[in-house]
Amino acid sequence: xxxIILILFAISLLNISISNRLRGFARLLTLQGFLLFVLAxxxxxxxxxxxxxxxxxxxxxxxxxxxxxxxxxxxKKNRITRETExxxxxxxxxxxxxxxxxASFIIVQQIEGLSGNTLFFIVALSTIFTGLYIIISRKxxxxxxxxxxxxxxxxxxxxxxxxxxxxxxxNTGILIDLFIGVLVMGIFVNKIGDVFxxxxxxxxxxxxD
Amino acid sequence: xxxxxxxxxxLLIIAGLVFSRRTQGHLILLGLFNLLQWSLTAYAGLHLNSxxxxxxxxxxAVIMLVVLSILATTSSYHSVFYLQHHHRLHSTPxxxxxxxxxxxxxxxxxxxxxxxxxxxxxxxxxxxxxxFAATIxxxxxxxxxxxxxxxxxxFVCSVALTLAFTGILFLGIAAEEAGTVNLFYDSLVTHxxxxxxxxxxxxxxxxxxxxxxxxxxxxxxxxxxDAHTVAPPPVSAFISTTLMxxxxxxxxxxxxxxxxxxxxxxxxxxxxxxxMLSVFVAVVYLVRVRHFKRMFAYSSLENMGLVAIGLGVGGxxxxxxxxxxxxxxxxxxxxxxxxxxxxxxxxxxxxxxTGGYFRNYPAGALVMLLCFICIAGIxxxxxxxxxxxxxxxxxxxxxxxxxxxxxxxxTFAIWALGKNFMQLIFAEPDQPIGIQSETxxxxxxxxxxxxxxxxxxxxLNPPPQMVTLINEAIKIIQ
Numbered sequence: 239x240x241x242i243i244l245i246l247f248a249i250s251l252l253n254i255s256i257s258n259r260l261r262g263f264a265r266l267l268t269l270q271g272f273l274l275f276v277l278a279x280x281x282x283x284x285x286x287x288x289x290x291x292x293x294x295x296x297x298x299x300x301x302x303x304x305x306x307x308x309x310x311x312x313x314k315k316n317r318i319t320r321e322t323e324x325x326x327x328x329x330x331x332x333x334x335x336x337x338x339x340x341a342s343f344i345i346v347q348q349i350e351g352l353s354g355n356t357l358f359f360i361v362a363l364s365t366i367f368t369g370l371y372i373i374i375s376r377k378x379x380x381x382x383x384x385x386x387x388x389x390x391x392x393x394x395x396x397x398x399x400x401x402x403x404x405x406x407x408x409n410t411g412i413l414i415d416l417f418i419g420v421l422v423m424g425i426f427v428n429k430i431g432d433v434f435x436x437x438x439x440x441x442x443x444x445x446x447d
Numbered sequence: 448x449x450x451x452x453x454x455x456x457x458l459l460i461i462a463g464l465v466f467s468r469r470t471q472g473h474l475i476l477l478g479l480f481n482l483l484q485w486s487l488t489a490y491a492g493l494h495l496n497s498x499x500x501x502x503x504x505x506x507x508a509v510i511m512l513v514v515l516s517i518l519a520t521t522s523s524y525h526s527v528f529y530l531q532h533h534h535r536l537h538s539t540p541x542x543x544x545x546x547x548x549x550x551x552x553x554x555x556x557x558x559x560x561x562x563x564x565x566x567x568x569x570x571x572x573x574x575x576x577x578x579f580a581a582t583i584x585x586x587x588x589x590x591x592x593x594x595x596x597x598x599x600x601x602f603v604c605s606v607a608l609t610l611a612f613t614g615i616l617f618l619g620i621a622a623e624e625a626g627t628v629n630l631f632y633d634s635l636v637t638h639x640x641x642x643x644x645x646x647x648x649x650x651x652x653x654x655x656x657x658x659x660x661x662x663x664x665x666x667x668x669x670x671x672x673d674a675h676t677v678a679p680p681p682v683s684a685f686i687s688t689t690l691m692x693x694x695x696x697x698x699x700x701x702x703x704x705x706x707x708x709x710x711x712x713x714x715x716x717x718x719x720x721x722x723m724l725s726v727f728v729a730v731v732y733l734v735r736v737r738h739f740k741r742m743f744a745y746s747s748l749e750n751m752g753l754v755a756i757g758l759g760v761g762g763x764x765x766x767x768x769x770x771x772x773x774x775x776x777x778x779x780x781x782x783x784x785x786x787x788x789x790x791x792x793x794x795x796x797x798x799x800x801t802g803g804y805f806r807n808y809p810a811g812a813l814v815m816l817l818c819f820i821c822i823a824g825i826x827x828x829x830x831x832x833x834x835x836x837x838x839x840x841x842x843x844x845x846x847x848x849x850x851x852x853x854x855x856x857x858t859f860a861i862w863a864l865g866k867n868f869m870q871l872i873f874a875e876p877d878q879p880i881g882i883q884s885e886t887x888x889x890x891x892x893x894x895x896x897x898x899x900x901x902x903x904x905x906x907l908n909p910p911p912q913m914v915t916l917i918n919e920a921i922k923i924i925q
Contacts, residue, residue: 349645366613373606382602389609393616400619404568404630407501411572412612419605422579426598429586433594442595445673447736 240280244361247273247395248339251368254388255335256328259320263384264309270391271301281398288406296413297394305387305420312380312424316431323377323438334371339364358399365392377438379427383420390416450502450563453487457556464549468541473548477523480552487559488516495919503565503633506919510769511562511696514776515689517901519555521894525681525784526551528891532791533588533679543587547679550583554685561693567615567630570697571608574661577690578604584682585674593677603670604660611657611697614650618704621646632700639707648710654701655717662694663687663744664751665724675744680787683740687747687783688776695754695772702758703924719759723849725752730856733863739789739796742867743782746822749860750775750830756853757837764840765921771833777902778821778830781895785814788891789871798867802876810889812872817899819868823861829906 250270257263275297282289312318324331342363346356369389373382404412434441460480467473491504491512498504530547533539557580560573578601586597619630621642627634639647660667671691675683705714729749736742750771757768786796788811793801805812821828834857841850905913 370606379598386602386606386609389606393609393613396613396616400616400623405566408566408568408572412568415572415575418579419575419601422582423601423605426582426594426601430594430598433591442598444592445595445676447732447738447741 240277241357243273243277243280244357244395247277248361248364251339251365251388252332252335254368254372255331258322258328260313260318260322260378260380261310261320263322263381264306264313267309267384267387267391268302268306270388271297271303271305274301274391274394277395278398292406292409292413300413300417301391308421308424309380309384312383312427315428316380318378318380318431318436322381324375325377326375331371331375334375335364335368338367338371342367355399358395362392362396362399365389365395368392377440378436379430379438379442382439383423383427386423387420390420448499449487449490450498450500453483454556454560456483457552461549461552461556464545464552467545470544473545474527477527477548477552480555481520481523484516484519484555484559488512491563498563498565501566501569502560502563504563505923506916507696507699507923508562510773510913510916510920511689511692512559514692514773515555515558515562517898518684518689518776518780521780521784521898522681522684523551524894525684525787525891526679529679529681529787532787537588539587539589543589546583547587550580550587551682554580554584554690558689558693562696565631565633567618567632567635567700568612570700571612571615574611574658574693574697575605575608577661577693578608581674581678581682581686581690585678587679587682588677590677596673596677600670600674603667607657607660607667607670609657611654614653614657614701617646617653618650618701621650632703635704636707639704642704642708644708644710647705647708648713651701651705651710651714652717655698655721658694658697659721660694662691662698662751662755663747664694664755665721665728665748668725668728668748672741672744672748675740676738678740680740680783680790683743684780684783687744687779691747691751692772692776695751699758699924706924715759715761717759718755719846719849722752722755722757722759723853725749725755726853726856726860730859730863733860736863736867737798739786739798739801739867739871740783742798742864743779743786746860746864747775747779749857750779750822753834753837756849757840760837760840760844760846762840762843764837764844765924766917767833767836767840769917769920770836771830774821774829774833774902774906777898778818778828781814781898782818782822784895785811785818785892788887789815791887793876798870800877801871802874804872808887808889810892811887814892814895814899815868815872818895819864821899821902823864824857827903827907829902832906 250266254266257266278293278297342360346359352359366389369385369392372385372388460476463476464473491509494504496505530544554577557573557576561570564570564573582597582601585600586593624643625638625641627638656666660670663671671686674686678686705711726749729745729752733745736745754768754771757764790796821830824830824834
C-alpha cells in the first residue's frame with residue numbers, strides 16, 4: 239500500500255514537470271496533499287485523537303484544501319496568464335525529472351543502513367530536487383511558490399520515513415511556520431502583481447552593485 | 448514557566464501594536480516591550496543553567512541575550528526617529544507604522560526564542576519566525592526595490608531553512624540509529640559519539656548551508672546583502688548583528704554535536720573553507736562597492752567569515768570568535784544608526800555623492816571615524832583584540848598559507864573601507880549639500896558613542912563575568 243502511494247507520488251512529479259497550466263499544477267498539488275494524507279495515516283504508530291487531528295489538519299485541511307484554494311485565489315486576483323512559462327521545453331523538463339528520480343535511486347542505494355525505508359528516501363529526495371528544479375526553471379513567481387510547496391512535500395515524506403517523532407508542540411510550531419510562510423509569500427506575489435505588470439522574476443533585478 | 452510568561456506577554460504587546468493606530472500608544476507599548484526584554488535578560492543572567500522544557504539558559508544564550516537587549520533598546524530608539532523622518536518625507540500610512548513596530552518586537556522575541564531554545568527544531572521554528580518579522584520590516588518603505596528585496600529575502604531564506612530542516616531530519620536518523628528519540632541538544636551531545644558519520648556530516652552541511660542565510664556567510668550571503676540596500680537602517684542594524692548571531696548560534700549548537708565525534712576535523716575544515724570564501728567574496732565586492740549600506744553588508748560578510756574561520760581553527764580562536772561576534776554587533780549597529788543620519792543629510796547612500804561630513808556635522812563625523820577605527824581593527828578597538836587572538840591561534844595551529852592569504856585580503860578590505868569612510872568624512876562633495884539641520888541633532892549620535900565606547904572598553908578591560916561567560920560558552924563545544 240505504502241509502495242503504491244509512493245510510486246503514485248513519484249508519477250505526480252513527472253506530471254508536474256510537464257504541466258503547462260497553472261491550474262493543472264495546483265490540482266497536482268491537491269493530489270500530492272491527498273497522497274500525503276493517506277501515507278501519514280498509514281504511517282501513524284498509534285491512533286490517538288491528538289495525532290489524528292494533527293495529521294488531518296496538516297495534510298487534508300492545509301495541503302489538500304486550503305493551499306490549492308489559496309493558490310487559485312492568487313492566480314485569479316492577479317490575472318496571471320495560465321501558462322507556467324518555463325525557460326526550458328517541457329520535454330527537457332520531463333527528462334531532467336526522470337534523471338533526478340534515477341539519480342535518487344542510485345544515491346539511496348549507496349547509503350548503508352537504511353532500515354527498509356529505501357522507497358521513502360528515494361521519493362523524498364526526488365521530490366525535494368524536483369521542487370528545486372521547478373524553482374530555478376520557471377519564470378513566474380507563483381510557480382516559484384508552487385516549487386517551494388513541492389520541496390515542503392518532499393521534506394514531509396522524509397519526516398515520515400524517520401520513526402523518531404518530534405514532540406507535539408514542536409510539530410505544531412513547524413506546521414504554523416510553514417503555513418505562515420506560504421501565506422506571506424502568496425501575499426507578496428499579490429503585492430508584486432500590483433506594482434509590476436506581471437509577477438515574474440524579470441522585473442526583480444533592480445538591486446545590484 | 449517564566450519563558451511562557453515572556454512569550455505570552457510579548458505576543459500580547461505585538462497584537463496591541465498591530466491594532467493600535469496612535470503614535471503615543473506605539474511608544475508606550477514599545478517601552479513596555481523593552482522593559483519585558485530587559486526583565487527576561489536579567490532573569491536569564493541570574494538563573495544560569497536553569498530552565499525546563501524547550502528553553503534552557505546557558506552561557507552562550509546569556510551573552511547573546513545581553514547583546515540583543517542592548518541593541519533592542521537602541522534600535523527601538525532609532526526606529527522612532529527613523530519613522531518620524533520617513534513620515535515627513537513620504538507620509539507613511541499609520542498601518543505601516545504599526546506593522547513596523549509589531550515586526551520589530553516580533554523580531555526581537557523570535558531571536559530571544561532562538562537563543563534560549565534547547566531543542567534543535569525549536570531553534571529552527573524561531574529562526575523561521577525571524578524571517579517573517581524581518582521581511583515585514585524590509586518591505587517597510589513600500590518601493591519597488593523594497594518589494595524585490597523583501598521577496599528575495601523571504602523566498603531564499605525559506606528555501607535555505609527548509610534545507611536546514613532536512614539537516615535536522617538527517618540528524619534524527621543518526622539519533623534513531625544510536626537508540627535515542629529525542630532531539631534536545633543535551634541528549635544529542637551525549638549520544639553524539641555513536642552517531643553514524645554519514646548522516647552526521649550531511650546534517651552538519653545542510654544546517655550550515657541553511658543557517659548561512661541568517662549568519663550571512665558564504666554560500667547564502669547574497670540575501671542579507673540585498674536586504675540591506677533597502678531595509679530601514681535600524682532594521683539593518685538588526686539583520687547585520689543579532690540576526691547574524693542567531694545564525695551563528697544555530698551553527699554553533701550543531702557544531703557542538705559534531706565536536707564529540709570523529710567527523711570533527713572534517714567539520715573544522717568545512718568551516719575554514721566557508722570562512723575563507725566569505726572573506727574572499729567580501730573583499731572582492733568591497734573594493735568596488737558604491738553604496739554605503741552594501742559596503743557595511745559586505746563588511747559584515749567579511750567579519751562573519753572571520754568568525755567562521757575562528758570556529759574552524761579551534762583552541763584560542765573559539766574565544767576570539769565569540770569576542771568578535773560581540774564587538775562586531777556593537778560596531779556594526781553604530782554604523783547603521785549613523786548612516787541613517789548621513790542619509791538625512793545627503794538623501795542618498797551612494798558613496799560618491801557624499802563628502803564634507805566633518806564640516807557639517809562634527810558629532811556624526813566623529814562617530815564615523817570611530818566606527819572606521821573599530822571595524823578596521825585598529826587599536827584600541829575591541830575588534831583588534833579579537834583579530835589578534837585569532838591570528839595568534841592560527842600561528843599556534845601552524846596554518847601559515849591560510850593566515851598569509853587572510854592577512855592580504857584583510858589589508859585590501861581595510862584599504863577599501865578607509866577610502867570610502869574618508870570620502871564621506873573629509874572629501875569635498877561633488878554637489879552642494881541640502882542640509883536639513885533641524886533634523887540632525889547630536890543627541891542622535893549619543894547611542895553610537897556609548898556602543899563604540901563599550902567596544903573599546905570591553906576590549907581593553909574585559910570584566911571577569913564576561914570572560915567567565917565566554918569560557919563557559921566554549922565548554923559547550925569542548
